[in-house]
Amino acid sequence: MLKKFFELQYQLLEKYPALKPLKPAIDAGDNFFYGTAEVTKETPHVRDGADIKRFMIVVLFAVLPCAFAAVYFYGLRALVMILVSYLAGGLAEVTFCIVRKEEVTEGFLITGILFPLILPPTLPLWMLAVGVIFGVIFGKEVFGGTGKNPFNAAIVSRCFLYLCFPIYMASTWYAPLGTGLDTSNFVPKIKGPGALHMYTLPKADATTQATPLTRLQAKRSKAAGKPADSKEYQEYMQYVKQTLPSLMWGNTEGSLGETCGILILLGSFFMIIQRVANWRTTFAMLLSAALFSFILYDGHTLSDRLYITLFSLFSGGMLFGAVFMATDPVTGPITHTGRYIYGFTIGMIAILIRRYSGFPEGVMFAILLMNIFAPLIDEIVMKLRYRNYRGNAQ
Amino acid sequence: MIEKKKSFRGGRYFRRFCGAPQSKIEEFPLPSKVVIPLKQGYGEEVAATVTAGDKVKAGMIIGENNESISSPVHASVNGTVKEITRINYLGQEVGAVVIEADGDTQWQALEGATQEFTQKSAQEVGRLLYQAGVTALGSAGIPTTYASAALTPDKVEMIVVAALATDPLAFPFSALILDKPAEFVKGLAILHHVLPKPVHVAINHNSMPVFDKLEEHTKEYDWLHLHPVKPKYPQEQEEILVETLTGKVVPDGQCAADIGVVVLDSNAVFAAYEAVVEGKPLIERLVVLGGAGFKENLAVRLRVGTPLEEVARLKAKEEEEKRFIFGNVLQGLAQPELNVPIGRDIGAVAALVEHRKREFFFFMRPGFNRDSYSRMFVSSYLPFFKLRLETNLHGEPRPCIQCAYCADVCPRPLYPHLLAKYSEHGAADEVIGYRLMACIECGLCSYVCPSKIPLMTHIQKGKEQVRKEGLL
Numbered sequence: 001m002l003k004k005f006f007e008l009q010y011q012l013l014e015k016y017p018a019l020k021p022l023k024p025a026i027d028a029g030d031n032f033f034y035g036t037a038e039v040t041k042e043t044p045h046v047r048d049g050a051d052i053k054r055f056m057i058v059v060l061f062a063v064l065p066c067a068f069a070a071v072y073f074y075g076l077r078a079l080v081m082i083l084v085s086y087l088a089g090g091l092a093e094v095t096f097c098i099v100r101k102e103e104v105t106e107g108f109l110i111t112g113i114l115f116p117l118i119l120p121p122t123l124p125l126w127m128l129a130v131g132v133i134f135g136v137i138f139g140k141e142v143f144g145g146t147g148k149n150p151f152n153a154a155i156v157s158r159c160f161l162y163l164c165f166p167i168y169m170a171s172t173w174y175a176p177l178g179t180g181l182d183t184s185n186f187v188p189k190i191k192g193p194g195a196l197h198m199y200t201l202p203k204a205d206a207t208t209q210a211t212p213l214t215r216l217q218a219k220r221s222k223a224a225g226k227p228a229d230s231k232e233y234q235e236y237m238q239y240v241k242q243t244l245p246s247l248m249w250g251n252t253e254g255s256l257g258e259t260c261g262i263l264i265l266l267g268s269f270f271m272i273i274q275r276v277a278n279w280r281t282t283f284a285m286l287l288s289a290a291l292f293s294f295i296l297y298d299g300h301t302l303s304d305r306l307y308i309t310l311f312s313l314f315s316g317g318m319l320f321g322a323v324f325m326a327t328d329p330v331t332g333p334i335t336h337t338g339r340y341i342y343g344f345t346i347g348m349i350a351i352l353i354r355r356y357s358g359f360p361e362g363v364m365f366a367i368l369l370m371n372i373f374a375p376l377i378d379e380i381v382m383k384l385r386y387r388n389y390r391g392n393a394q
Numbered sequence: 395m396i397e398k399k400k401s402f403r404g405g406r407y408f409r410r411f412c413g414a415p416q417s418k419i420e421e422f423p424l425p426s427k428v429v430i431p432l433k434q435g436y437g438e439e440v441a442a443t444v445t446a447g448d449k450v451k452a453g454m455i456i457g458e459n460n461e462s463i464s465s466p467v468h469a470s471v472n473g474t475v476k477e478i479t480r481i482n483y484l485g486q487e488v489g490a491v492v493i494e495a496d497g498d499t500q501w502q503a504l505e506g507a508t509q510e511f512t513q514k515s516a517q518e519v520g521r522l523l524y525q526a527g528v529t530a531l532g533s534a535g536i537p538t539t540y541a542s543a544a545l546t547p548d549k550v551e552m553i554v555v556a557a558l559a560t561d562p563l564a565f566p567f568s569a570l571i572l573d574k575p576a577e578f579v580k581g582l583a584i585l586h587h588v589l590p591k592p593v594h595v596a597i598n599h600n601s602m603p604v605f606d607k608l609e610e611h612t613k614e615y616d617w618l619h620l621h622p623v624k625p626k627y628p629q630e631q632e633e634i635l636v637e638t639l640t641g642k643v644v645p646d647g648q649c650a651a652d653i654g655v656v657v658l659d660s661n662a663v664f665a666a667y668e669a670v671v672e673g674k675p676l677i678e679r680l681v682v683l684g685g686a687g688f689k690e691n692l693a694v695r696l697r698v699g700t701p702l703e704e705v706a707r708l709k710a711k712e713e714e715e716k717r718f719i720f721g722n723v724l725q726g727l728a729q730p731e732l733n734v735p736i737g738r739d740i741g742a743v744a745a746l747v748e749h750r751k752r753e754f755f756f757f758m759r760p761g762f763n764r765d766s767y768s769r770m771f772v773s774s775y776l777p778f779f780k781l782r783l784e785t786n787l788h789g790e791p792r793p794c795i796q797c798a799y800c801a802d803v804c805p806r807p808l809y810p811h812l813l814a815k816y817s818e819h820g821a822a823d824e825v826i827g828y829r830l831m832a833c834i835e836c837g838l839c840s841y842v843c844p845s846k847i848p849l850m851t852h853i854q855k856g857k858e859q860v861r862k863e864g865l866l
Contacts, residue, residue, distance in 0.1 A: 002754075031790055035756025039748050039785040042851050044724035044837035045717065046562070046746070049764030049771060049782075050844045051789025053757035055797070058770055105792055147793030147845075275768040275799075329797045334811065336798075382809065382828060389646070389829055 006030045024097045028104035056106045058276045062267035063113055063324065066257040069250055073176035074121040075198045078256050081119070081128055086112040088129035092136040096145070107146035107330070108136070114324055115154040117257025118317060118364075119161070121174050131161040151371050152331045155364055162364070173211050173253040211253045212243050213316045213360045220297070228300035237304055240311050247314040258320040268323040277327035280336055284343030285322040289313055292351040318350065321363035331371045335385075338377040346370045396605055396620045402638050404805045405626040406767060406838055408562040412780045413685040413744075417569035418692040423708075426495055428471050428699030431481065432457045433488040434737035435530025436543060437464035442491055448475045452697075453502035453675045455525070456491055463541050465530035470677035470697040471495040483734060484720065485727060490735070493699075507673025511584055519670055520547075520588045526669035527676040527738065531662040533632050534651035538588060544651040551654035552591045554639060555582070555663055556630040558598045558623065561722035562783055563684025563744055565693055567660050568601035570680075571608070578660070579611040581667035586617055589656065594639045596623045596630070627724075628836040632657040634805050647831035661741060676738050683709055685723070686783065687716035687745025696736065703732040705743065715748040717785055724837035749784035757789070764788075767799055767842040792845040800839035800849055806832050810839035814849040817856025823863065830856055 009026050013019055032053070040047060070078040089112050097104045115132055135157025140149040162169045210218075219239050223232040246252040250260030258264075271277035293312035299305040313319065326332065326346055333342050346366045353362025433439040440457040450456060450469040458466035473495040481490045504525055511519050520538030523529050529536040535543030537550055557567050557578075571578050586593055597604055599622030612618050621639055623629055629638065632650040635657065637643055644650055650657050661680060668674040682693045688709050696705070702718060710716060719726040720740050736743065753759070761771030765781040773781060800810040808829050816825045830853070839849040 034752040034754060036787055036790055037750045037752045038787040038790075039717075039750060040787055042848060043726065043728075044841050044850065045719055045726070045728065045785055046723050046783055046841065047786075047788050047846065048766050048768075048842050048844065049761060049788050050766040050768045051757055051846065052792045052795065052844050053789070054770055055768070055795075055844050057757060103790065103792075107795075145793065147795050274770045276770070278798075329795050332796075334796045334798045334801065334809070382812075386828055389827065389832075 002033055006033070021098050024102065024104050025094050028094070053106050055276055056109045058271060058274055059110050059324070060113060062270045063117070063257070065263040065267060066117055066260060066320075067113060069260045069263055070117060070256040073250065073259065074174065074256060077199055078116070078121065081116040081123070081125065081256070082113055084125050084128055085116045085132050089115070089132040089136045092133045092141070096137075096141045100145070102145070105146040107140070111135070111153045115157055118154065118158050118255050118320065120169065121256055123161075123168055127161060127165055127168060131157040134160045147330055149330060150375070152325055152328050152367060155325060155367050158364055159368060176251050176253070176259070211316070211360070212247060213354070215239065216311065216315070217360055224298065233300070237299070237307070240307050244307065244311055244314070247311065255317065258317050261314045261319055264319045264323050271323075271327070277323070278339055280339040281326045281332060281343040282322045284340045285326055285347040286313060288344040288347030289318055289322075289351055292348050296351060296355050312351065312354070316354070316361050317363040321346075321350075321367055325367050331374060333374045333378045333381075335378050335381045338374070338381045341377050342370055342374055345373075395616075396609065396622065398599075399621050399623060399638050401624045401626055402629070402634055402805055404803050404807045405628065406803050406842075407626050408560065408564070410777065410779075410781050411562045411765070411783045413688070413691055413783055414563055415565050415682050415684050415691040415693060417566045419680065420692055420694050422694040422696035422700065422705070424471060424495055424497060424499060425697060425700045425704045427476070427701070428493050428495065428697055429481065429701060429735035430456065430467055430469065430491045430493065430699045431483045431488050431735060431737050432467055432490060433483070433486070434467060434698075435465065435739040436532065436535035437530055438462045439488050440464050440467055442478050442489065444475050444491065446475050446477050449473075450475060450493060451502045452498075452500065452677055453504075463543070465524060465527050465535070465542050468527055468675045468677055468698075469493055470699050472498040472500065481734070483737065501674065501677055503673035504669065504675060505673070507670060509671055511587060511670050516588050516590070519584060522670050522673075523588065523666060526665070526674070528662065528665045528669045530738065531665060531676075532656060532658040534649065534656065536585070536588070536656060536658070536662070543656070545654065545656075547589055549654050550589045550591055550656055552640070553585055553589060553593045553656045553658065554632070554636055554650070555593065555595045555658050555660065556635050557595055557660040557663075558625055558630055560625045560627040560629050561724060563682070563691075563723060563742065564625075565682040565684075565742070566598075568598050568604045570660065571597070572601070572604050574664075575607045575611055577667045578663055579608065580671065581663035582618060583615070584666045584670050585658075585663065590617075592617050592619065594619045594621060596621045596635060596639060598625045599623055600625065627838065628805055628834070630659070631834050631836060633834050646829055659741070679738055679741075681736060681740065682742040683745070684742060685744040685746050687711055687714060687718075687747050698738045699735045701732070702729060702734050702736060702743070705736070706732055706745075710745055715750075716745045717748055719744040719746065723783065724841060725835065746783065746785050749786040767803060768844070787846055789844065789846050791847065794845055794847060797844060799842045799844065803838045803842050805836060805838065806834065808832060810849045810853065813856060814847065814852035817859070818852045820859065822856030822859045825856070826860060831860065833857065
């Protein structure tokens with residue numbers, strides 16, 4: 001029955017040659033539902049069973065728990081945001097493919113869902129659409145489409161929105177509803193299954209202007225230089241220890257998908273075990289973030305520093321960026337050694353931006369910055385590796 | 395003595411495939427006619443010494459050329475020469491002698507064959523090998539004083555024997571050796587007698603009984619080294635094998651013969667034994683039939699020159715559309731015409747089913763019997779099912795996403811995505827410094843690519859461009 005639907009579309013194409021430009025869109029639908037009938041034309045005569053659609057679906061499945069958590073904490077509006085992102089971005093992508101006369105590739109399946117999850121829950125939908133269209137056009141299509149973009153399209157969109165609409169992006173956060181996975185001592189504001197049964201969070205809930213990171217920043221600057229037994233320092237450490245569980249379980253303020261640390265780590269494990277995301281980037285980034293927050297954030301005892309390190313790792317976009325953004329294969333380096341270096345520098349730059357600059361959130365800029373250097377890192381690694389073979393060809 | 399060696403970086407294990415042959419050997423019935431190409435194995439085309447209408451005996455030399463680097467070609471059946479024609483054999487146009495068989499299975503022995511080959515001189519034994527045609531086997535032939543190989547006997551440094559196969563439809567050669575250990579060792583001793591250099595043999599490390607058996611027979615031979623190796627594809631390719639066993643690196647663009655290494659397989663060793671001890675010329679050989687297109691997957695002993703259509707008629711399934719391949723499925727040549735002969739240098743014929751079906755939600759299926767380098771299918775976690783081996787492309791061609799799967803599996807190791815990108819756009823000369831010429835064309839990069847990019851084809855084009863332009 002489904003086959004007849006596609007056959008009908010192809011017949012319409014034959015009958016009305018004016019519709020020919022729409023072929024990429026029809027092909028996309030057809031190839032989504034049915035595998036290919038093509039056989040290999042040259043050696044090797046057999047091919048691996050994996051294809052790009054499967055690759056992207058694995059990433060999608062890894063992100064889905066975070067998307068469900070977003071709907072649970074922030075209401076059905078999160079779902080609408082994801083849909084708007086797919087529609088707007090999909091339209092831009094299909095338009096470009098039609099103009100270029102190429103097939104629609106599956107890269108957008110991932111950008112479409114990752115992008116809303118790094119935005120605050122109250123962002124107006126039209127801003128989201130503008131952002132995603134900007135990201136698809138200027139972050140991907142002008143460079144040649146999927147596979148040729150040097151910058152991560154979702155991060156480009158977020159950066160654009162951050163600079164164009166700073167109030168909406170940086171100072172409207174919501175305390176989420178529902179206890180999430182943590183049932184220890186968080187008292188739910190409204191009874192029921194989180195926010196699953198509502199569209200937006202109630203206006204009566206005060207729009208706070210802070211995320212855990214900004215609060216930490218405020219408390220840390222007050223406690224800077226004070227001895228261990230002073231009131232400001234005690235307040236600072238108490239805040240860190242108290243908020244740590246909610247950072248892991250997700251019932252804290254933040255962007256849509258970044259809050260639940262445990263789900264992000266599960267998604268990471270899922271992707272790494274299937275060789276879809278490289279463990280080297282994630283591992284190096286988290287390691288260097290931990291190392292630099294241990295060194296740079298002040299704490300008077302070893303255990304205090306460890307708490308601060310954990311806080312730093314689980315807050316903001318650090319985990320989400322390490323697991324889903326930095327491991328994007330197109331924008332990262334291709335050599336394994338290069339991936340270690342890339343991940344390490346992203347973590348370092350993110351912590352430096354958080355600690356020493358006016359921005360509370362550094363991961364986004366760090367990833368963009370290192371995206372520029374990824375090809376250079378690759379070239380250096382390869383030239384070093386082949387230094388004994390230069391001119392050895394016979 | 396037995397020495398374990400570390401495996402090479404990259405490569406891939408191919409296990410549990412449908413159509414993998416069992417360790418069974420059958421005699422194939424005598425064909426009604428054979429086609430003997432005049433260029434089989436290493437060497438140049440020889441001139442036919444018979445004409446149409448001559449009566450020939452199996453084992454008689456029907457083509458030889460003592461001036462060029464070549465080995466003689468023999469009639470493999472008793473009968474009459476029908477005609478001398480030209481055919482397309484393994485991508486080249488060569489002359490061929492067509493013989494109609496008369497059903498007699500006797501063959502004519504070489505003179506001078508004996509059990510006590512150590513009494514004879516190296517030159518005598520070399521003569522026996524040359525006249526049996528065994529010197530054409532191996533990637534560069536077996537050097538004798540008769541100009542039969544890419545290098546002369548004084549340039550030989552060592553002999554390497556790859557007694558294992560690692561492609562998806564590999565035949566367990568160690569079972570063959572376990573069956574006839576004395577003959578195998580005598581074959582090695584014959585080769586050592588002709589070329590008195592160290593001999594290294596690589597055998598699958600999973601078959602320890604073979605090593606015990608061989609140790610009994612080879613205690614006093616200090617020139618013989620047995621190496622258990624991991625059966626990772628492409629271990630048996632000469633560049634990888636030489637580097638794993640001896641540490642010597644074959645320079646980019648050259649072959650093992652250029653550094654003095656003679657590379658052979660277990661078939662050549664058994665053939666050497668038969669030639670020198672029994673006097674049997676190379677008129678018969680073991681051919682492995684693999685793939686789901688055959689009714690039964692095993693090895694058959696058939697006469698050299700048997701047409702492929704005979705094998706297909708008797709052994710292949712009729713109802714499916716098949717693709718016949720000479721060689722292994724990752725590197726071999728497809729044979730669309732069935733009247734080609736199976737020469738003495740073809741060790742495997744694979745029949746793959748052309749799978750042109752469009753499956754519903756192909757990419758979402760759990761994949762209990764699909765093989766993949768990325769562990770995205772259930773088959774990697776539940777190793778209980780046989781994996782499919784078919785010619786379907788398994789996905790649409792897409793742009794490169796730089797996942798680096800190809801770089802993970804490259805055995806040299808190289809960066810195939812980079813080399814292919816440059817070669818595709820005609821800039822192959824810029825990547826010679828990235829070891830473009832070191833590619834051994836094993837096919838693993840194209841195999842694992844999820845974007846279905848024909849990486850190996852692009853790299854081959856790049857290497858062609860470099861060779862044509864003379865390495866700018």
